[in-house]
Amino acid sequence: MDASARWQSGVGSAASRLGTRFLVFPQPPFIQGYERPEMIWVSTPPDAIGPGPADRRMYVIDPLLEKQPYQFPYLPPYAGALRPPAVAGPDGHFDNIPLGTPEFEAAHAYACVRRVLDICESYVGREIPWFFEPTYPRLEIVPRLNWDNAQSGYGFLEMGIDEARGTTQPFALNFDAVAHEIGHLVIFGVMGVPRFDPPHEYFAYHEAVADFIALISLLHFDTALDLLLRRTRGNLLINNELDRFGELSDEKQVRRFSHSLRMSDVSTEVHDLSKPFAGALFDILIEIYQVLLFERGLSDLDPRDFRDLRSELSEEEIEDLLSASLAANDGRLFALKSALEEARDLVGEIMVRSWELLDPHTLDYREAAEAMVVAAESGRASRFVESVVDNFAWREIF
Numbered sequence: 001m002d003a004s005a006r007w008q009s010g011v012g013s014a015a016s017r018l019g020t021r022f023l024v025f026p027q028p029p030f031i032q033g034y035e036r037p038e039m040i041w042v043s044t045p046p047d048a049i050g051p052g053p054a055d056r057r058m059y060v061i062d063p064l065l066e067k068q069p070y071q072f073p074y075l076p077p078y079a080g081a082l083r084p085p086a087v088a089g090p091d092g093h094f095d096n097i098p099l100g101t102p103e104f105e106a107a108h109a110y111a112c113v114r115r116v117l118d119i120c121e122s123y124v125g126r127e128i129p130w131f132f133e134p135t136y137p138r139l140e141i142v143p144r145l146n147w148d149n150a151q152s153g154y155g156f157l158e159m160g161i162d163e164a165r166g167t168t169q170p171f172a173l174n175f176d177a178v179a180h181e182i183g184h185l186v187i188f189g190v191m192g193v194p195r196f197d198p199p200h201e202y203f204a205y206h207e208a209v210a211d212f213i214a215l216i217s218l219l220h221f222d223t224a225l226d227l228l229l230r231r232t233r234g235n236l237l238i239n240n241e242l243d244r245f246g247e248l249s250d251e252k253q254v255r256r257f258s259h260s261l262r263m264s265d266v267s268t269e270v271h272d273l274s275k276p277f278a279g280a281l282f283d284i285l286i287e288i289y290q291v292l293l294f295e296r297g298l299s300d301l302d303p304r305d306f307r308d309l310r311s312e313l314s315e316e317e318i319e320d321l322l323s324a325s326l327a328a329n330d331g332r333l334f335a336l337k338s339a340l341e342e343a344r345d346l347v348g349e350i351m352v353r354s355w356e357l358l359d360p361h362t363l364d365y366r367e368a369a370e371a372m373v374v375a376a377e378s379g380r381a382s383r384f385v386e387s388v389v390d391n392f393a394w395r396e397i398f
Contacts, residue, residue: 020046021093022111023104026221028174030165038223039095042114046092051085053094053110057117057130058139060086060106069147069158076140076155086110102144105172109143112178113157116217120186123345123352130155131188139185143172150174152181179217183210187355194360201364204273209351211274212281215257216351219344225337234293234336236286257282263365263396276395277365281351283391288384289343298335304387346381350388353379365397 023037044055052060064081068074086103089096094107121128130139136155147160150171159171159178171177184206194202218224228236259279266272286303293299306312354371369392376385392398 017045019043020049021095022107023095024108024111025173026175026218026224033227038221042111043118051087053086053107058113058141060110060141060143062102062106066146069145070153070156105143105170109141109172112175113141113182116179116182119217119220120352123349128186128189131193144170150177150181152185157181176214179214180210183213190355191358191360198360199364203270205277205368207271207274208278211278216344216348229333229336280391280395284388285343285347287387288346289340292339292342349379350375350381369397
C-alpha cells in the first residue's frame with residue numbers, strides 16, 4: 001500500500017494511535033548543542049498524514065517556480081506547478097527523510113506547525129479552529145521562498161531564508177520562527193479576529209504572547225531542557241539561552257525576555273511595547289519554577305521573600321545564595337526537569353485559557369492580565385495567583 005492509499009484508507013492500529021514521528025531542530029542547527037535534530041511525536045497518526053506532508057488541517061507545498069509572498073488579493077490555494085512532496089517511510093513515519101533535502105524542510109515545517117498546535121490544544125482542552133475557516137479548511141504551508149522573512153496570514157504560512165551569516169538558513173528549520181507565526185494563528189483561533197480597529201496594546205499583546213508560545217513550545221524538547229539545565233545547573237535566574245528568542249546567529253538576540261522594562265520605560269512601537277508583558281510572563285514562569293525547587297528541597301532560595309528578586313540581588317549574590325543547592329543539582333537533572341516542566345505547563349495553561357475570556361475589540365494589557373488571574377484562580381495554578389498579580393503589578397500593567 002503506497003503512502004496515498006494508506007492515508008486515504010484511514011485504517012489505524014494501536015501503534016498508529018501513538019502519533020507520527022518526525023525530526024525537528026529545537027533551535028537552528030548552527031547553535032551549539034543543537035546540531036542534530038530531535039525525534040518528536042505529533043498527535044496525528046500515520047494513516048491520517050499523506051504526502052506533503054498533509055492532513056485534514058494543513059498541507060505543505062513546494063512551488064516548482066519562484067513564488068512571490070502572498071499579499072491580498074493574492075491568497076491560497078497556490079495554483080502553480082509543485083515539486084514532489086515529502087513522503088513517509090514504509091512504516092508511515094517521516095523521521096527517515098535525509099537532512100539537507102527539500103523534502104526534509106517540508107516535513108520539518110509541517111512538524112513544527114503540528115507540534116505547536118498540539119501543545120496549545122492540550123492546554124485549552126479542545127481543537128483550536130483556524131480563524132480563516134470555513135473559507136479555507138486547511139492551512140497552506142510554503143517552506144521556502146526567496147525572501148528574507150516569514151509570515152502567516154489568511155490561510156497560509158510561508159517562510160523565506162536568512163543569509164545574515166553568509167550562508168542560507170531557511171526559516172523552515174527555525175522552530176522559533178515557525179512557532180511565533182503559528183502563535184498568532186492560534187490566538188486568532190481561540191480569541192477571534194477584531195472586526196474593527198482594536199486598542200493599540202492588542203497588537204503588542206499579540207507579539208508578546210506569540211513570542212512566549214515559541215518559548216513554551218521550545219521547553220517541550222528534551223534537548224532544550226537538558227542543555228538548559230545542565231549548563232545552568234538549574235539556576236534560571238541568570239541569563240541563558242532560555243532568554244533568547246528567534247536565534248539568527250550565536251550572538252544576535254532579536255528579543256530578550258529577561259529584562260526589567262516596565263510600561264513607563266517603553267515606547268508605543270509595537271515590539272517595544274510588547275516587552276513589559278512578555279517580561280511579566282517570563283517572570284511568572286521563573287518564579288513558579290523557583291518556588292517548586294524550594295518546596296522540593298532543590299533550592300535554598302524562596303523567591304516569595306523578594307519583591308523583585310533579580311533587581312534586588314545581583315547575579316553574584318544569587319549565585320552565592322544558591323551555591324550549595326547548585327552544587328548538589330549536578331546529580332539531580334531529572335528532578336530539576338520535572339519542576340521546569342510543571343512550571344511550563346502551569347503558565348501555558350493560564351495563558352492559553354485566558355484567551356477564552358478576552359474580547360479582541362477591547363483588549364488592553366490590564367484586561368489581558370486580569371484574564372490570566374481569573375484563569376489561574378480557576379485552574380491548577382490557583383496557589384500561584386499572587387505571583388501572577390505581583391509580576392504584572394511590578395511591570396506597571398496593574
